[in-house]
Amino acid sequence: MKRAIPAIASIFVATLLQAGLAPYMSIGGVTPNFLLLVVVTLALTTGPTEGAVAGFVAGLLFDMLGTGPLGPMALVLSATGYFAGLLHEQMFAEGWLLPITVLAIAALSAEVAYGLLLGLLGEGAPFWQSFFTKMLPAAVYNTALALLVYPWLARFLRHERPMKTFRRLA
């Protein structure tokens, strides 16, 4: 339970920022996704199961803040959290290039998956128009924010664990 407190606190703060600050950080109609940043960082620092749980909760909160259907972002962030968490063992405490690359790929994948899912549900827009006006700019924006946020957030979320595998020492 003690290990879950930083994760819960991060998702809570990210939800507050998404509702109160993100709308005013919008550039050309593209709004940052703080919940995505928290989910991927959490997954990279703790693992796939935790990533999937955090992704589902954060995605559901994201869906609740909007006027669209409940569930699409929960589905997308669950999968994003899980797959990002699979790389958890490859992360080094002092490295930043790999996590930022993973964050950039995860941000783009999540945006594309969300757009496709909305399209499937009849709520979306033409794919290439969405890709160039929303998905790609949002992924770039979120990655730029991740450069600022990731080092601090990862430090806050990382569990104190002994080095257990050879791979982590390598």
Add this chain to the structure above:
Amino acid sequence: MKIQRTETPGPRPGWLILFVALAIVLITVWYRESDTGPLHRVQSGVQVVVAPIEAGGELLTRPVRGLFAWAGDLGVSRSQLEELRKQNQSLRVRVAELEEARLENERLRALVDLPKARELQSVAAHVIGRPTNSWDGVIVIDRGSTQGIGVGMPVIGPQGLLGQTVAVAAGSAKVRLITDQRSGVAALVQRTRAEGIVRGSIDGRMTLDFVEMDARVKKGDVVITSGIGGIYPKGLPIGEVSEARREANALYQEIRVQPASNPARLEEVLVIVGEPATVVPQGGE
């Protein structure tokens, strides 16, 4: 000696499958239930909790946004100033003409004893929230069901139509903008009375669809609500035609519309109350 297992547990895809299944169930239930169903009520409940946070964000960021707006306005060039002066002059002439027409209209109405045009009752509201994500063209206002606001009511800004309320809580309501890709408004071109549907898009641009090829539409034409469909009252300004094209072999013209109101800078709006309306989840009217 027994060697201790030191590897961390491997991935458990069961959790992912569980959450994906749960999300699919949620999506299905959300679409199948009515607007008063449990999931919609939960979403409205969250709106009640989040509205003060959104209002706080609006208040805290106002000085910074004001600074950016001021800095942006500093960039007005001499040619733009000249253009604005010319525009001001032509508008003065137009106002005088319209005033004359208004007076004439009043005299004619009195003459034939026409009933006064339908008075629109409205409730003023402050904008307390902007879209929380890139996909949702929605603003939040600080008036809700306790002030008589219901779902499906038209919302206007100082320059014209803004959108329609789509979710209402006790002290706040969400307004889907006409620029959102899920919005559609029955409209007509004021000058030529050509009818069509104004639709929003993912990038916030608006188009006037289904206008016949033989209808005369040109850049600068004012587009207003036609009142067809019964959601929006007739005659509310929607915007101006910014581009009109006729493609060979096309069924309809391609018309782009510049919205009359810019929601990014809006601080106050009016909700037109009184008439019951219906929300059309896709495509508006």
